[in-house]
Amino acid sequence: MDGDEVVLDNLDITLTVVEPPGHLKRWSGGFRLDPTDHIEPGGPYRLELEDGRAGDITVVKVEYSSASKSWLVLFTAAGSLS
Secondary structure (H helix, E strand, O other), X not given: OEOOEOOOOOOOEEXXXXXXXXXXXXXXXXXXXXXXXXXXXEEEEEEEOOOOOEEEEEEEEEEEEOOOOEEEEEEEEEOOOO
């Protein structure tokens, strides 16, 4: 989501959550897009998961892979994913 606008939906994402003791929880992940889809680096974008958890992400990299013929999108975030 970008504000109230759905930018992309029905994505398979990878998600890694790191909770260092005494520090803010950090999480990151990625997903692939069809060649006709696109998202711009930056944010914040709102990530909403099927299980109801949500949080704000920043897209840090968007790279086209000619091998898989898809866009690879990587993102980071800090704080709760609730």
